[in-house]
Amino acid sequence: MTIGGQRHRRLPCHECATQGRMEAEMDLPLGKEVAQLMSAMRFRNWHHVMLAAGCALVLSLLVSSHWQYAVSMDAISGIKSQRDRMDRLDALLISLLDAETGVRGYMVTGKDAYLEPYHASIPEIQALIPIIRKDAVEEAYPVEFVAGLEEKVATKLNVLATAVAERRARLGSSEGQGPGKSAMDDIRYLIGQMKQKGASDADGLLAESIRAVNLTRWSTIALGVGAMLLLIAVFSLILRQFHLRAEIAELLQGENQRLEAEVSRRTADLTAMATYLSSVREQEKGRLARELHDEMGAILTSAKMDASWIARKIDPQAMAQIRERFDRLVTQLNHGITLKRRIIDNLRPPLLEELGLTASLQAMVDEFRASTGLVVIFDGPEDADLGISGDRALALFRIAQESMTNVRKYAQARSVRITLSRGHRNVRLEVSDDGCGFDEAAVAGTHGIAGMRYRVQMFRGSFVVNSAPGEGTRIVAELPIV
């Protein structure tokens, strides 16, 4: 039931509790939501950084896979060339062995058929030598090795050629073919077939490796590109979500502001209406008080004067007969006059205008103490020190009046304390009792407390009721001085 700057963040302090609740329902959750969305927006840049990092990772994956591919391909082609070079060396050796074997066969048998491998080997050897030299130039093996090899091969061929020439010169040649020669031809043919098969298998394996490396390379590229696209898609989704959230936050904020403006406008309307009604009520009370005072007061006073005149003029014997009725008439008239005065006092605080708020409250407290027998403590500054306008003084007086009436009607209190004090910028009235208290939430549809609150709102002050069953009641009203 608090109205004031402390409880409400945005509405000015004078706005009412109902509207305060409206605001609490509308403003605070929306405000929180908006704040959360706004703070989430601040992290949007991080997503750019994360996307860049993700793309960089994927790119480095692609680069490293390409590098691995190049290395593997180099290794495979290196292995292949190495194998070719070994094959050439093997072929050279085999050709030399063939030539030697052929020459040996010829030397032993004298048959020209044995020289066939020798003759076939010479062009082969001559073709191989430049290729092996080229291999050496490509740094497969030291050039001096090849030079040495060439020299030795030439020497060997010379030796063989000399041996063949000498043999032929000495003994001549004969036609025909020995069984050893044809067996050797078969062996050579079979080994040639087997080597071809082995070479083609090795080629197949190498081709298989190249295919696997290529497959790995393309699948890595496909996966990397896919991951990058996915990353970009996720990022654009997140970005879209952020944009949507920002739009929603903007809408919420706009709606919030609109509602706040609406609440402020309605509050201003209500305050203006309450001010108007209150002043009309006060005017009406003043008019009634004047009528009662002038008309009824005059009638009662004149009736009382007439009664006194009758009492003086009437024959004492006749008076004795009506004495009892006459006295009752005078008593009733006195009651009427007292009642009239009390009603007037209630309608228009008699001392407020003449003596000020403190004196009026003091008078009310005295009357309250006398009529209830409760302990009533009043504490207030000199009126001259209060320095508040007449309408503010009247509002505080009415609040004290209603509070005291409630104490009288409901509190069952033993003591009441009323404190009026002046602060730097406001005047504060507190009425507290040690009575039965009440459940604030259970109060509805009454006008006393609501009236107090509206009076405070008229001056943009704050109003608090603290009460709970068994714990007394405390009412605090604070009005700004200007």
Ligand SMILES: Nc1ncnc2c1ncn2[C@@H]1O[C@H](COP(=O)(O)OP(=O)(O)OP(=O)(O)O)[C@@H](O)[C@H]1O
């Ligand atoms: N000092 C108090 N001690 C105990 N209960 C109180 C006190 N002041 C108010 N109440 C409780 O709060 C309720 C609301 O008070 P409020 O002055 O608004 O209305 P009311 O006095 O019942 O009616 P009205 O003032 O309109 O004639 C009361 O009915 C009463 O139950």
Ligand SMILES: [Mg+2]
């Ligand atoms: Mg009341």
